[in-house]
Amino acid sequence: MATATAEARNVPAATDDGHKHKKNALSDGQGRLAWMLLAPTLLVIIVVAGIPVVMSIRESFFTTNSGVDPATGMVAGGEKFVGLQNFTNIFAGENIVKGTWGSMDRFWNAFINTTMFTIVCVLLETVLGVAMALIMAKAFRGRGIVRAGILVPWAIPTIVSALMWKLIFDEAGVMNRILGTQILWLADTGASFWAIVIADVWKTAPFIGLLTLAGLQTIPAEVYEAAKVDGASAWQQFVRITLPMVKPTLVVAVLFRTLDTLRMFDLPYGMVGVGKYRVETLSIFAYQEATQTRYGPAAAYAIILFIYVLLVAFLFVRVLGADVIGDSAPPKTKKKKRRGGSDEARTGEVAPLEAMGGAH
Amino acid sequence: MTTATTPETTESHLSREEVEALAHPKQSPRARIGIVASYVGMGLIVLYCIIPFYWMIVSSLRLPTMGRSTDFLPNPASIENYKGVFSGVNNFGRALINSLIISGTTTVLTLFFGIVAAYALARLAFRGKAAVLWIIMACSMFPLIILIPPLLKMFSSTAPFEWFPYWVNTYQAVIIPGLSFGLPLAVWNLTAFFKQMPVELEQAAMVDGCTPAVAFRKVILPLAAPGVFTTAIIVFIGSWNEFLVALTFLQAPEKQTATVAISKFTGTTGFDTPYGTIMAAGVIVTVPLLLAVLAFQRRIVAGLTAGGVK
Secondary structure, eight states, rough: OOOHHHHHHHHHEEEETTTTTHGGGGGGTHHHHHHHHHHHHHHHHHHIIIHHHHHHHHHHTTTOSBBBTTHHHHHHHHOOOTTTHHHHHHHOSEEEEEEEEEEEEHHHHHHHHHHHHHHHHHHHHHHHHHHHHHHHHHHOOHHHHHHHHHHHHHHHHHHHHHHHHHHHTTTTTTHHHHHOOOOOOOSSSSSHHHHHHHHHHHHHHHHHHHHHHHHTTSHHHHHHHHHHHHHHHHHHIIEEEEHHHHHHHHHHHHHHHHHHHHHHOOOHHHHHTTTTTTTTHHHHHHHHHTTTTTTTHHHHHHHHHHHHHHHHHHHHHHOOOOOGGGGSSHHHHHHHHHHHHOOGGTTTTTHHHHHHHHTT | OTTTTSSHHHHHHHHHHHHHHHHHHTOHHHHHHHHHHHHHHHHHHHHHHHHHHHHHHHHHHGGGGGTTTOOOOOOOOHHHHHHHTTTTTTTTHHHHHHHHHHHHHHHHHHHHHHHHHHHHHHOOTTTTTHHHHHHHHHOOOOSSEEEEEEEEHHHHHHHOOTSOOOOOOOHHHHHHHHHHHHHOOOOOOOHHHHHSSSSSSHHHHHHHHHOOHHIIIIHHHHHHHHHHHHHHHHHHHHHHOHHHHHHHOOSSSGOOOHHHHHOOOOTSSSSSOHHHHHHHHHHHHHHHHHHHHTHHHHHHHHHHHTTTOO
């Protein structure tokens, strides 16, 4: 790869005679070949994602005419253009509900729920995940067992783990028995929020731990030895060496977790149900609107969520420098990395892959 | 006399134990405590991960009437719940087959498109590569819920989509949106994998007279089999675990996937939440995935670390 891409750039610049193609079959007509190979995938993406998103935007400017036939559930009336009404309605305060954060429009209630879930879950997952990674990095043996254990929560379908936690958090369930409490975890109370947080953290903290461990393993031991010689305490080593060096991996992992939590659906749906305002997320609200044939508002909420996700992703990339497409670094950097094996280049997403993937 | 650096002289000054101690300077009591603590920590991590799953297994092995029991061991142990899962009401066998068809098709399609795209991204130099990577990345980021309103309207032939065939309760209604998250995942994983392979492989093949296409088919693809296989597992698990789209478009019991069926269980008793049956079904759905994951854990971790995890 490195040679091919580097030469592809150099050859046309160096010589412009008719024989340049013969010199390197690898770079011959790469552009056209690449687009030919990419065309099916891009086409599929346009069809399965691009067009529906555009349709969703269109949908958000329309509303379904009232007149639902209760017998069949089919819409009788068709639709009409309402402009931005689906968006402005969220400020109209026509649909006030009472959730954890006081009485407000159902949209804002869901919006705040989504945000709070994301902040609390991702924060706890990151702290717990990094702690797990530090523990795993210390151990010499038994990593395989831990890795196997860590993949258990990841492999269980989220809806199944939601039902599993529903049983655990049942009012007569094992959680109340262990705690010796009578908390109504799943009755749309303030505790429901924390029940879902616990379930989400359980499923994904080990995962962040796994990704962080991959980042940790790329830090050369000499750095720590040098720090010890200079008299750095364990905490100083963690803050000054471990965190900065693991940051590229961690930021990407946290970004993906954040985006994932922003669209949370399965856990609140499975554990508490729909129409429960203390745990209703934007995805659940939009889902319920759509299944009640209120496609316009549903699309509007989904689009707001989409914009929210884009904003968060943008902030991560710009402010925290998340290197999400780390593979697209200029070919020359790649070449150095491969040939020289220099350690300062071993950051970003490629490094963990090499660390974990290169071992088999 | 001054040649104190020779081995003989060193041995005369230091006993064997002292040499051993010098050879392992890190084995101070404090470091030993650290190692023990890390093993305790690892034990705690494993317990943290598997105790809730243990609860699922235990609960599935109780009598159907004892679904909410909080005994730490099933008393008495019974496989009634597992029989109940496949009883007529729940029709879970059918749900498993549906899941298998949908996840299998999604995986095959995803790999088919993903392999060629990933190869281009990993090996070829062309303008607009960064843009393509961003498009694929964006595709793995956007919330699936945004597909639901327009597709539900379209697949249910609601105005203005009267011309569209009624696709609710069809496999393709779930497979097509499924590609939108499977494809980015596959492209990402496979690109990372292809990049790991030395470019000299193709160069050697071409020196021997292969065209790039033949080099890809005869040299790269067989060697990339582990990466393709890992990607297949990850995509398959993602598709198997998918819930929102399946819940929306598969409303008829005979078309539901396993995840949707579990969420709608009525159980053998017909009233109250049939936790025992649900847990048994959960175990049935999870165990094959767990076996696959445990068998290929190294590769899967490598694949997941490669990026885009949805």
